[in-house]
Amino acid sequence: MVSYSTNEPIGQADGVELPLFLQIARAIENDIVDGLLAEEDQAPSTNEIAAFHRINPATALKGVNELVAGGVLYKKRGIGMFVATGARDALLRRRRTDFAARFLAPALAEARRLGLTDADVIALIQEAHHG
Amino acid sequence: MSAVLELPVPTRSRWSQVPAVLAAVAGPLAWRLLWPLAVWLVAAGVAWVSLAGRNPYDGGHVDTFGRWSTLPSGILLLAGFAAIPVLWVWGARYAAGLGHDRGVVFAVTTAASVLLQAALHVVSLAAGLLELRALGTGGIHVFALETSNIMGTHDGLWNGSWVFALWYLTPVILTVLLTSVGFLRWGPLGLLLVLAIPAVLIGAAFVTVLVDTGFTWFGVLLYLGVLAGSIAGAWAMFRCVAL
């Protein structure tokens, strides 16, 4: 996504461009996972999100609703969106489960293309870890 | 999925737009309605100076008791006609471009075109009468009306000039109005001429008929018919004008 600002949400994932609203959802999830947004903290409003990323407020709303549907955020009437208790744990669990599909599968596909065996890949991982 | 639209659809009676349309058509400080008066005053000044210097001037003549010039009133008449295209090409287009109802814009601009002539005539008349009252028959008269010569005595000023204005000038007003709207509708000068020539011919024939028939029923019906037909034709063109 190109915008004059540098506040761009995460673009690609799994080699496919995520729709903008899902990018917004993922950005908020990242904040929770990274500890920048604690449980029971108030999440930024859709208008703030739209202004920050220079996107349509309806898109921001769609992203937030996605998180509400997923139980990551909940709505306090008249006040705003808040991070649900247990959201961070749930996200960590979900991402750990998806880790293999999201990160390992593309890496292994690339390894296959390069002619690396599984043993080669494991050796590279250990090298990266200790290096 | 989209947010709730909070803006209500604005509704407003068409005719409540009239003051705003008039302001838009007349221009800043209503200059599009008033500029003929400025030209008229300048012409009056020029006529006065030339008569004072005793130089024979176009339209001026020397009476036994005073010096008269009908040039300014003639200029006011012409300026009044020239004001019509200005009202349409700039005023009406602007008002319609702002979003006002086209029917209201048409009605206001047509009324302004016709009533402006009447108003200018009243001003000219009033100036002539005031001047007459102030100066008697001596001195320099610059606000004399041409019609006072056509219709004879100065007492006939009222009858003479009104007949002239209302009866004989209407076809000219209509012609100018139709060509202005025709220009808006079709643009290029070619179309302007195409409309103007038959319109002027019809107008001339119309005037000739009326001079002969005068205030007969036939004359009046013909007059009203041409009036109605012209306005209907102008509206048919104006509603299709692209802005």
Added chain:
Amino acid sequence: MADSPAIALTGLSVTYRSPGRDVAALADLHAIIPAASIVGLVGRNGAGKTTLLRVLAGREPRFTGDAHVHRVPLADLGRTPGLVHLAGAGWPGAGDRTLASLIAGLGRARPHFDRTRALALLEGFGIHPSAHPRRLSAGKQTAAQASLALASRAPLTLLDEPQTGLDAPSRDLLTRAIIEEQALRPRTWVISTHLIDETAPLFERVLVLDAGRLVTDADVDELLTRWVRVEADPAVLEALPRLGELERLGGRGSAIVAASDVPAGFAGRTHPLTLQALAGVLPLASKE
């Protein structure tokens, strides 16, 4: 009112007749645009974008077919002044007016017009209300028109190439102002632009015009998941139905293909498309 579609077009056509030939500026347009959405209008120069916007604003009365804005027929737009606002078409006959005078006229004509907002926006762009619009530079004229459009608060606001001549910071200012307006008081926007990628984050829907025809009327997210760019051996790509050319570089071919047409177990690489790239080739889809 919120449930009536912002725009409903049925068979909308605009034909300009000139001696010898008729030019169809718009040909048989059918579209329904939901209220409070931001819609992009893209297409090549001369595709009919400006004509469509002028028709919707009531500036071009010579059309056939039906067109309604919030269930108001276009012929009756004058009875609901302030329903539609078009920026980018200029103000006919306004040569003698300053911006302040124009604002006053708009305020009288359009019930929702917010003068304070108009002045604030103009100030943001560095334009003084005592300026004569015609004597401003192209970029400042665009900015002035856009400011008036934002301040008009018309339920249907049409922006015809509102970034023309604007420098990048001004474009950013405009984007932020549109977002702010939409967040506070939602309305329906149709924005025509050539800077598609820059403006795409605003769009929920996009209309693509090609030579007067509407070739695409779709949700942006859906469109960008429907089509992808694939790179592989040209021989493999030859077999796939594609939009536009099969481009080659060395031994690699690249083509735009429907995601559903990518075979299972496809050995090549798949990349997402930008709206700008896609909009350029979409007209080719309807020509098959």
